[in-house]
Amino acid sequence: xxxxxxxxxxxxxxxxxxxxxxxxxxxxxxxxxxxxxxxxxxxxxxxxxxxxxxxxxxxxxxxxxxxxxxxxxxxxxxxxxxxxxxxxxxxxxxxxxxxxxxxxxxxxxxx
Amino acid sequence: xxxxxxxxxxxxxxxxxxxxxxxxxxxxxxxxxxxxxxxxxxxxxxxxxxxxxxxxxxxxxxxxxxxxxxxxxxxxxxxxxxxxxxxxxxxxxxxxxxxxxxxxxxxxxxxxx
Numbered sequence: 001x002x003x004x005x006x007x008x009x010x011x012x013x014x015x016x017x018x019x020x021x022x023x024x025x026x027x028x029x030x031x032x033x034x035x036x037x038x039x040x041x042x043x044x045x046x047x048x049x050x051x052x053x054x055x056x057x058x059x060x061x062x063x064x065x066x067x068x069x070x071x072x073x074x075x076x077x078x079x080x081x082x083x084x085x086x087x088x089x090x091x092x093x094x095x096x097x098x099x100x101x102x103x104x105x106x107x108x109x110x111x
Numbered sequence: 112x113x114x115x116x117x118x119x120x121x122x123x124x125x126x127x128x129x130x131x132x133x134x135x136x137x138x139x140x141x142x143x144x145x146x147x148x149x150x151x152x153x154x155x156x157x158x159x160x161x162x163x164x165x166x167x168x169x170x171x172x173x174x175x176x177x178x179x180x181x182x183x184x185x186x187x188x189x190x191x192x193x194x195x196x197x198x199x200x201x202x203x204x205x206x207x208x209x210x211x212x213x214x215x216x217x218x219x220x221x222x223x224x
Binding site: 002034098099100 | 142144146151152153154155156159161167169170201207211213214215216217218
């Protein structure tokens with residue numbers, strides 16, 4: 001039931017762009033994105049809801065394609081602080097927030 | 112400052128022991144979760160609770176049970192710990208609405224020997 005993330009890992013130089021994808025075999029109501037730095041708890045980035053628009057947070061934005069049950073996270077002009085593991089979490093039905101996460105994408109930003 | 116607090120950061124238990132992992136949140140959240148984090152497998156949902164005394168199995172409930180007697184506290188129980196339950200365990204909570212973020216605890220690194 002876990003959503004599938006791709007790629008599993010990506011290495012970038014500072015200033016480059018990255019896209020992380022999340023797909024589900026089931027119809028989704030919402031998609032959450034979190035970032036976890038080494039040794040720390042995951043931290044919320046944003047939520048996308050069915051019928052909602054693309055969201056943004058500084059240079060990090062995301063989209064949600066309901067028909068394809070897919071979401072993508074876009075990181076533009078990456079900074080060293082963007083390094084970490086990114087998780088997408090999905091909720092299947094409205095009214096219940098049972099949140100299931102993917103296997104994560106490890107992002108490394110080098111100077 | 113909102114908080115999800117897990118009772119232990121590190122725990123070492125013997126095979127066959129009954130193990131309790133405790134999680135407390137101070138945000139009056141309806142939803143609470145227990146996840147297990149292993150390299151390459153991401154965050155896997157063990158159990159989910161949407162109200163006091165209400166629970167729902169996640170993807171990997173075998174070998175685990177949970178208890179939620181009070182709204183702020185969600186306990187994960189390993190009935191008879193085994194070495195394959197050595198892992199990082201993360202507790203999280205969220206409000207009752209669909210579009211609210213989840214807050215995570217710092218995690219408990221459990222080693223079963």
